Amino acid sequence: MLNIYDVSKQAGVSIATVSRVLNNSPHVSAKTKKLVMDVIAASGYVPNAFARGLGLRTMKTIGLLCPDASDPYLSSALSALEKAFRDNLYDCLLVCTGRQPSERDAGILSLSAHHVDGMVLMGSSFVSDVAVENAMILETADIPMAILNASLQAEHIYSARCDDFGATRDALLSLTQKGYSRPLYLYHALNYSGQQKFQGFHEGCHIAGIPESHVTTLLIPRENMTVAEVQRRVFALWQEGKRFDCVVTSDDILAVGALKTAGSMHLKVPGDLAIIGYNNSSICQCTSPELSSVDNRLEMLCQQIVNTMIGILQGQEMPREVVYSGKVIERGSSIAK
Amino acid sequence: MLNIYDVSKQAGVSIATVSRVLNNSPHVSAKTKKLVMDVIAASGYVPNAFARGLGLRTMKTIGLLCPDASDPYLSSALSALEKAFRDNLYDCLLVCTGRQPSERDAGILSLSAHHVDGMVLMGSSFVSDVAVENAMILETADIPMAILNASLQAEHIYSARCDDFGATRDALLSLTQKGYSRPLYLYHALNYSGQQKFQGFHEGCHIAGIPESHVTTLLIPRENMTVAEVQRRVFALWQEGKRFDCVVTSDDILAVGALKTAGSMHLKVPGDLAIIGYNNSSICQCTSPELSSVDNRLEMLCQQIVNTMIGILQGQEMPREVVYSGKVIERGSSIAK
């Protein structure tokens, strides 16, 4: 493998000059620059990234901590983040951690060891309700961090998130405005955004003036969140005598499960039962009727995360937290009664 | 930031000894080892990865070239690959390239510049029919490469793939054995695996003795492969007078589109129309009836890719190409007439 000496020798200049050309420093004459670039092109020389990293103390790499890359929602985020970082000439190191705090911490450690310039924590799974305990671990790594879809108070931690509270409230209200009056809320976690959604749902019920007795909620833990299992549990609820005419959920999978249960409950969707999912993922178009869902602006959030991170790395001051509004996307599953 | 000198000073040993402990060389006494490890733990020292990379000429990093991380199939692969590489103490650099050869090549360049130890090309999109032209570019980077789901003849290029030919043939035959006799084949690309599937489909028709006139094929290019668009095109086919009673596809999305078109064509699924998708992705359980699909053993393939790569990096001899059989997973959409 060629190194910078080889190039400098071939070009008849010093290594400093070659280095300057490589980093296009202004202190090189146009003539020399062209000469060196020609030699580089001809020889096929590629600078050694490790040596470069040693000297510059960065390899322009961002760590992406993803609890589950196979999750459709997170994988979209992954794609968006990677693309945006690449546009800014940063490479992305991917670590799929799982959702356990210990796994998350191991991931953070691994990324620190790799000397990334910054880290993105994807998803609020990383921030449980025990925010304080969590923050400490995150703070120890003195690297800028950005969290997608959760918020955390700490010095070098930034975040971009959707107003899940407002979006879930609006989803519920869009149903009550159409005459639905006995909501069921299906949710899978109470991490940061899970809490927001949960509270937003109840806020909506409150605004719509729905009596407590007409409100049902059902937790289906993430590890049980398969279409079949959701069907089973929703149907069980129905058999217990619980009644509902509309469903708001914290995830599209839950909504698909509810939709597929409708038949067993002898309910027509929409009409007897209206359903709204969350995330507006591609499966919304796979069902019949198609699934209404909350678009939580993933693309924008990712773009924002990248902008923030790049800004920080350039030494600019950046807002600690950015919040976008979600949007209810109406499809067949939630049209009027 | 602490460096190895600080640690050596604090421990009262030379930096060589610290380095030996770090790389757990056998040439350190147990006593010294413990002493140094204690100092490291107490000080919170983390070795500089760039310096380490410079000396060792590797940072134990694998490049993952993914045409589209938001694709459910590829994101599952991503997750599986990352996990398996991590288990072998390799970090993964993710590059989402898109499917254009030029994008692919830019990705390869970017990964080369980062000095990864090996690269995985995810998916046969990277290998078009112009195999020779492609191979040349791949060969220039003198880094071990592994290709998922495609095959390519070249010195340092390895591959693990599913027998897509056989799997598609079997899918078709499973339908004809149930009495279906007028197959429609929906496909989205003719890259490496696309060709295999296409030929497998025709092979199946041949074996089943289906006359040419009863066979329909329809290409729906990947960029148009949305449920709505597939519906539109399949229905258009029907209106043109083409008739079919079963559908084999190269991707689950196509199958979902076909399934959702059945209503418009006044066909009952199954019975009037049977459908089998490809990839056995999670959307198969979102539809009613649920979608039969070909499981192409993604987990195994990924595991194999990682094993091969690790083996190569350890200097072992590894098989150039490994092929697994696919499996038709029967669900509601393809039971007997």
Added chain:
DNA sequence: GGAGAAAATGTAAGCGGTTACAAATCCATT
């Protein structure tokens, strides 16, 4: 206790770049 081999440790030369600082060159003015 001392010779010799084995084990542990230290010294110093890389690895391949960046960059502060020094030196050389260039150019316009006088």
Added chain:
DNA sequence: AATGGATTTGTAACCGCTTACATTTTCTCC
């Protein structure tokens, strides 16, 4: 042609680690 400032180039120190080789220590056995 000499002067002096600006521009270009070179020299060498450094980034933090690995490792070949040299040196020291430890151990074994007579």
